């Protein structure tokens with residue numbers, strides 16, 4: 425890992441992925457190979473939504489572009505400074521009227537597959553819920569294909585512990601060489617109870633361990649949410665609904681501890697709003713979107729708590745994959 429100055433923290437473009445020098449140890453930024461579209465409904469609004477995932481330029485990050493039949497309404501970059509609400513889901517905003525809600529599962533898919541740059545065109549105010557997990561977005565991104573780009577990938581190296589708490593809920597990050605989550609939940613409901621998952625991020629671990637975990641709710645809360653005008657698009661098609669003594673979904677659970685895995689998925693997506701992958705160990709106890717964002721703000725606003733580094737984890741699964749997919753220079 426080599427430090428980058430925060431003042432000049434953008435990795436240089438024009439780096440050559442096939443250069444035979446020390447830079448070959450770096451990881452390269454990744455984006456989609458081609459554009460791909462899907463439609464669905466917003467879980468909170470029940471609006472029909474079309475999204476198109478498009479390749480993004482090096483160093484452009486993840487950008488949501490709100491469009492309508494009349495053209496582009498506006499853009500908002502997926503970073504923590506643009507989070508305008510985190511009570512029920514994570515909402516990005518810009519100016520008075522541009523709002524993009526429920527970005528967390530799509531952000532988790534980008535984080536999990538190590539996609540640095542992409543444009544998400546969306547024709548409504550909420551990302552479609554799909555099946556309540558990140559798996560449909562992973563499928564879309566893999567269908568579009570992933571390419572490495574001629575710019576070095578940077579990461580946020582955590583330098584000291586940072587934590588935030590709300591009563592007995594807390595979330596913290598400790599310095600570490602890779603991104604990991606130790607996530608715990610505790611519900612009085614006997615069908616959930618206490619659950620824990622420990623996860624270290626690689627694309628393959630993400631696909632097998634986290635990406636299929638769906639959002640969940642208690643049957644007793646469904647009518648309350650409906651009465652409050654929330655979760656209008658929610659159904660057994662896009663959430664696990666937990667009844668008094670059974671799971672109401674016909675196919676049951678996808679993982680025995682699907683609930684806590686989904687919390688870890690949300691955490692991964694929320695923390696990717698740092699704008700780069702975090703090298704740190706997360707501990708999350710009964711936390712949700714609001715605490716995830718408080719942690720991110722606490723970390724990023726403390727200049728002594730982190731620094732940018734070139735992401736060159738030598739044994740990292742991505743670097744192995746990059747070697748396979750990296751464009752080879754014509755023999756010089």
Ligand SMILES: [Zn+2]
Pocket residue numbers: 528529639686690
């Ligand atoms: Zn979620």
